Amino acid sequence: KSSPAGAPERLPFSKVTDEDLAYFRKILPGRTITDPDLVESSNVDWLKTVKGSSEVLLRPQTTEEVSQILRYCYNRNLAVNPQGGNTGLVGGSVPVYDEIILSTSLMNNxxxxxxxxxxxxxxxxxxxxxxxxxxxxxxxxxxxxxxxxxxxxxxxxxxxxxxxxxxxxxxxxxxxxxxxxxxxxxxxxxxxxxxxxxxxxxxxxxxxxxxxxxxxxxxxxxxxxCPRKPKSTNSYLFLLLGCETFEELLKTFQLCRGMLGEILSAFEFLDSECMRLLNTHLKLPNPISDCPFYIVIETSGSDPDHDSQKLDNFLEEAIASTFVTDGTVATEESKIKALWSMRERVTEALTHDGFTYKYDISLPVERIYQLVTDMRQHLGDRAKSVVGYGHVGDGNLHLNITSPAKDPALLAAIEPFVYEWTASCQGSISAEHGLGLKKRNYIYYSKPSQAVALMGNIKAMLDPKGILNPYKTLPDNLK
Ligand code: FAD
Structure with missing residues (x-):
């Protein structure tokens, strides 16, 4: 028996009783939430793909209150789900069953x-x-x-x-x-x-x-x-460039690192499919001509004249080398924000495209787009959209696949294909989103069994009863 999200059977934690609630209300007056309408949004993750059934949301304000809650839950064997802004993408931020939700939202000083x-x-x-x-x-x-x-x-x-x-x-x-x-x-x-x-x-x-x-x-x-803020907003310079092939995009990256070095603060990419979704679902127009790949470059330094001179030199060289086919530069805050949203809002555009299967993969940088191409070929017309975007500078690909609705057959075609492909390049199956509930059992594709066993030992030492965020991060065979 497993939950809809594929979690194992509920572990034998205690269930919250009236006495427990009375204790929580005593230490957190007005901040022990049990109204189902108010608890609801904390039970569902940002992607709306995982839903727990917790009946209690606790909102401590101080470390001492968190300590009192956990001491009590530990003694009573009550499971607890820590929650921040609930924007996590791997089902780690919401309960699987009836874990108590411990929200840090009021700890905001x-x-x-x-x-x-x-x-x-x-x-x-x-x-x-x-x-x-x-x-x-x-x-x-x-x-x-x-x-x-x-x-x-x-x-x-x-x-x-x-x-x-x-x-x-x-x-x-x-x-x-x-x-x-x-x-x-x-x-x-x-x-x-x-x-x-x-x-x-x-x-x-x-x-x-x-x-x-x-x-x-x-x-x-x-x-x-925290780093110093670049001296004036004008010293943030921003470029959106178009490339015909991923090889040219990588050559642009090399050139960019060589010529912009210390002022380069971001080198991101999105493919034409992402641009299509931004246009279709969010009505964001493409500010340059249509290209297979788009690069988002941000620089930030302390001397606007020096920075723009460097950027001009880079642009001249990139255009002369024909690596890029079109581009636009922004120096004003409002235009910078508008162009950044082309990259930042891809995740949001995807949610309007259908049910999204999300993969956050680390690979040697020269391999990152090959996975998107191979996946497209592998899935054929079974997927609605297969898109790639991410942090080129970090070798981090966000591969996203959509379908009109949740589709187990499509999922079976994607996994374990995507994980095997990644492991064959010694990549990581979770570059930055973590494992949460959704990816916990795939950890072995990226970590040797000795390392996973040691993680289990550390968990057992720090949380012997396993009350903290159960069913998450570590694979089921360790629990
Ligand atoms: P939550 O979602 O509430 O929790 C995430 C995990 O942390 C859960 O397992 C939870 O139990 C645990 N947790 C939360 N707070 C605490 C705490 N105080 N103590 C212990 N455990 C805690 N991630 C990236 O790495 N890079 C990106 O570029 C990126 N972009 C994103 C863009 C969008 C639009 C969205 C929705 C998400 C994006 N993410 C990105 C995912 C990312 O993991 C989260 O946005 C963020 O780091 C999670 O913070 P949160 O406060 O929402 O945590």
Whole structure:
């Protein structure tokens, strides 16, 4: 017997009783939500493909409250689903059965900001976009940016080790997160909220929780190193270019890295199918002539004249080399935003195209589009759309396949084909979205069994009763 999303049978956790609710109401007055209409949206994921049946949503405001909740749940053997902005794409953010939802939404205070070092310390529930706005007023920016910024929270970003649009320039959260405060499954508070750039005193425990998807502890506060904001908005320069082939796109990437080097902050791509979906479903017009591939390039530096000179030189060279066939440049904030949305809103356009099968794959960069081509050939007319877009600079492809409705036969044609293809190139079956509920059993395509077994040991040590986000991340054979 399994749930609709393919989860194993419910594990023998306790069920929430009236006494449990009375306890939660005592420690979280007015913030213990049981009205089914209010709990509903927290039971369903962003893609609306996974739906739990939790009857309780808890909204703590402080670390101490999270600690009290977990201590109680641990003693009572109640399962808990940590939840941030609920924008995760692998079914990790919502309960599978009746797990208690522990939302960090009310933990949204900025704790400190050091204007000299650029180190920000905040509670886990701060929405990424709010942090960006706060920092921009102080001439800093967040080291990460993603399409879900208006809803996702920094705790969720850390828990999923989100990559996003700036990873090429500022690196991953494993480098920029300096400290974490985490509440462990039994309620103990682990204070690793350092604000030091260098600290080699023993094991770097915070790294364990970055990308742990709520299975090892609840992140309650984060300290993060933020870069300076490029001096003026004009120093963000932006290009949308068109290429005839993926080989030419890669040559443009090489050229771009060589010529724009230190000011390059993003190199993204989308294919003509993505552009078609943007036009059809979101009425976003293509600002350049139709091409098989589009490149989105962002630069940011501290000297607008120097930056635009570099960009001009690059453009001249790219056009002379005939790698690109058309393009447009934006320097004004509004035009930059409009062009960025061509890339950022592909995920949204896909949701209007039908039921979407999503794959987030890391591959050697020269192989990334071959998977899209092979998948198209493999599926023929069984799929409605097969599209590829993603972060070229990070070798990260988002492969998406749509069908008019959920289609088990189509799914059987896609999987395990997509995973076997990826494994044959020593790629990763989840570059940045994590494993959650949907991908947990495919972990072996990217990790050796010894590594997965060690992950199981770590889980058992930190959460011996397995109450934190059960059925997620680790494969069923470890549970
Ligand atoms: P949630 O969705 O609420 O949770 C995600 C996981 O983290 C769950 O397993 C949950 O249990 C756990 N979790 C949440 N908060 C905590 C906490 N405080 N402590 C412990 N565990 C916690 N991802 C990328 O990497 N790059 C992208 O470019 C990108 N773009 C996206 C664009 C769109 C439009 C959307 C909808 C999603 C995108 N994502 C992207 C997916 C990405 O994983 C999430 O957007 C984001 O990082 C999740 O944050 P959240 O607060 O919504 O977490």
């Amino acid at each position: 900025i704790l400190t900001f050091d204007n000299i070092s650029g180190i920000l310390t905040c509670q886990a529930g701060c929405v990424l976009e709010n942090l960006s706005l706060y920092l921009e007023e102080r001439d800093y920016i967040m080291p990460l940016d993603l399409g879900a910024k208006g809803s996702c929270q920094i705790g969720g970003n850390v828990a999923t080790n989100a990559g996003g649009l700036r990873l090429l320039r500022y690196g991953s959260l494993h480098g920029t997160v300096l400290g974490l405060e985490v509440v462990l499954a039994d309620g103990r508070v682990l204070d690793c909220l350092a604000t030091l750039r260098k600290d080699n005193t023993g094991y770097d425990l915070k790294q364990l929780f970055i990308g742990s998807e709520g299975t090892l502890g609840v992140i309650t506060a984060v300290s993060i190193l």
